[in-house]
Amino acid sequence: ELVGKLEAPRVVWVMVPAGAATQSTVDELGELLEPGDVVVDGGNSRWTDDEKHSEELAAKGIGFVDAGVSGGVWGLQNGYALMVGGDAEHIAKVQPIFDALKPEGDAGFVHAGKVGAGHFSKMVHNGIEYAMMQAYAEGWELLQAVDSVTDVREVFRSWQEGTVIRSWLLDLAVNALDEDEHLERLRGFAQDSGEGRWTVEAAIDNAVPLPAITAS
Structure with a gap:
């Protein structure tokens, strides 16, 4: 109409x-x-x-x-x-x-x-995003596992300025830690949108190794 x-x-x-x-x-x-x-x-x-x-x-x-x-x-x-x-x-x-x-x-x-290049680029963008989030999560878990580090949240916050790993994703992670310092309300599950799988499939089709993205 x-x-x-x-x-x-x-x-x-x-x-x-x-x-x-x-x-x-x-x-x-x-x-x-x-x-x-x-x-x-x-x-x-x-x-x-x-x-x-x-x-x-x-x-x-x-x-x-x-x-x-x-x-x-x-x-x-x-x-x-x-x-x-x-x-x-x-x-x-x-x-x-x-x-x-x-x-x-x-x-x-x-x-x-x-045609297709826009969605293909966004798909690769999302694959990179997933790998970055996985890296931050692994770093957070390792920091939390040792006795010598007493404030993981502030370590993450210190990375927001002047470091080579600062990013908007890091900012969002710090915001999440501010709301839930130990991420106790976080479920270890995300709905599959398909883009991660499509990225890996495209890599196989084009003989491009994606070890970090595939692992995430």
């Missing part, structure tokens, strides 16, 4: 779970949109699905852009880092939206390449 009210050429941004939900949404939009319109998949779809969706929509004259989005709940205040893939002409139609969503300054946005 909303699509019919928008002026052409229209840009429709989709953010639904990867897989069947995205496919059904693309199918439906293919029947509602017209040549010259553009669909942006801003969810965490697999890059190989992007190629399929692009071909399906291109047959109807509809453009497709895949957008990997990072920033979480803090993106509203800080801006969202955007990694996009697709034809330059389609991205140009969406660029005003990208400019409004990205952080201020020159960083935080990249046209990573052809």
Whole structure:
């Protein structure tokens, strides 16, 4: 109903779970949109699905852009880092939206390449994120295990400035320790979004060793 009210050429941004939900949404939009319109998949779809969706929509004259989005709940205040893939002409139609969503300054946005490149880049980003979180967790556990270190939280806090391992993930870890010093409320489980597995599978397909990311 909303699509019919928008002026052409229209840009429709989709953010639904990867897989069947995205496919059904693309199918439906293919029947509602017209040549010259553009669909942006801003969810965490697999890059190989992007190629399929692009071909399906291109047959109807509809453009497709895949957008990997990072920033979480803090993106509203800080801006969202955007990694996009697709034809330059389609991205140009969406660029005003990208400019409004990205952080201020020159960083935080990249046209990573052809269709699939945006989600592939975001997938690798997430693989790196998981490995970094695993390293911080292992370091925290080792610090806590020895008698000589009496304040693990303050050790982590001291790393926030002047060290080569400072990062936003470290800042978030310190915030978590401030709320729950011994992380007693933390469950050792995270829902599988698929991106970690896809990263490892892509590494195998491309003969690239990823020992740290695979271990996480």
